Amino acid sequence: MFANMWSEQKNIRIAVLDLYEGQANQGMRCIREIVHDWCAGKGFDLYYEEFDVRQQLAVPDTSFDLYISSGGPGSPLESEGSKWEAAYFKWLESIEDWNFSSQETDKKHVFFICHSFQLVCRHYGIGNVCKRKSTAFGVFPIHMLDEGTTEPVFDGLKDPFYSVDSRDYQVIEPDIHKLHQMGASILAIEKNRPHVPYERALMAIRFNDYFIGTQFHPEADATGMHMYLMREDKKQTVIENHGAPKWQSMVEQLQDPGKILFTYKTILPNFLHMATQECVAEK
Numbered sequence: 001m002f003a004n005m006w007s008e009q010k011n012i013r014i015a016v017l018d019l020y021e022g023q024a025n026q027g028m029r030c031i032r033e034i035v036h037d038w039c040a041g042k043g044f045d046l047y048y049e050e051f052d053v054r055q056q057l058a059v060p061d062t063s064f065d066l067y068i069s070s071g072g073p074g075s076p077l078e079s080e081g082s083k084w085e086a087a088y089f090k091w092l093e094s095i096e097d098w099n100f101s102s103q104e105t106d107k108k109h110v111f112f113i114c115h116s117f118q119l120v121c122r123h124y125g126i127g128n129v130c131k132r133k134s135t136a137f138g139v140f141p142i143h144m145l146d147e148g149t150t151e152p153v154f155d156g157l158k159d160p161f162y163s164v165d166s167r168d169y170q171v172i173e174p175d176i177h178k179l180h181q182m183g184a185s186i187l188a189i190e191k192n193r194p195h196v197p198y199e200r201a202l203m204a205i206r207f208n209d210y211f212i213g214t215q216f217h218p219e220a221d222a223t224g225m226h227m228y229l230m231r232e233d234k235k236q237t238v239i240e241n242h243g244a245p246k247w248q249s250m251v252e253q254l255q256d257p258g259k260i261l262f263t264y265k266t267i268l269p270n271f272l273h274m275a276t277q278e279c280v281a282e283k
Contacts, residue, residue, distance in 0.1 A: 011047065018052050023072075071166075144187065221261070
């Protein structure tokens with residue numbers, strides 16, 4: 001689907017907004033590895049910088065070519081009105097303003113992951129951001145809607161595809177009218193279970209031509225997930241919510257090349273490929 005536009009080495013500037021608040025995580029390591037490996041494979045001369053949003057109120061300026069905003073701990077509701085969130089949304093508005101006024105070849109793409117996705121959904125008012133009845137943690141199928149089957153960032157994925165889900169909150173009950181007004185589309189949802197009286201969470205949304213996000217973790221790799229599943233607290237969470245056979249199944253699925261390993265190698269690399277085609281100019 002993607003044409004190879006790069007026959008010689010280019011410079012690229014990538015910013016990652018770190019929302020983990022200093023807590024130990026695998027997400028930042030995985031993002032870092034995907035970005036560096038992809039750029040090396042494509043022959044890009046990479047300038048890469050991470051910004052500690054929640055602890056240092058640090059946000060990037062508009063000089064970067066593309067942005068990835070990470071997952072993170074805690075409630076996406078209780079931070080409303082905080083200083084770090086004000087800085088975060090001021091950054092977001094600066095990218096919106098840039099894309100509104102810039103040339104077609106100079107747009108800036110952003111990928112929002114999990115906590116960032118929930119914040120942006122709340123910011124735009126396009127769904128009900130609320131606490132889940134129980135923690136979602138493990139490897140789960142993600143089901144595409146029609147728009148997901150034609151989404152370039154999902155190119156190559158099967159329906160369903162598998163990814164890591166790790167959250168206590170969710171985005172449900174989409175405001176379809178507002179989504180249409182924004183030009184946004186829902187790309188994927190949780191497994192559809194008609195016999196369960198709960199709304200299905202929105203798992204991926206394209207907010208506009210340049211912003212896309214997932215409520216799952218496309219950056220998660222088998223190494224990091226295995227470490228989490230072997231932690232006693234995480235193991236007990238899965239067993240209490242889903243049973244011991246489900247925990248064992250998750251451990252086994254980590255080695256399946258058609259599951260999270262495939263998602264890891266597909267979604268963020270596709271995003272990087274798509275974004276660089278449009279927003280990286282000769283430096």
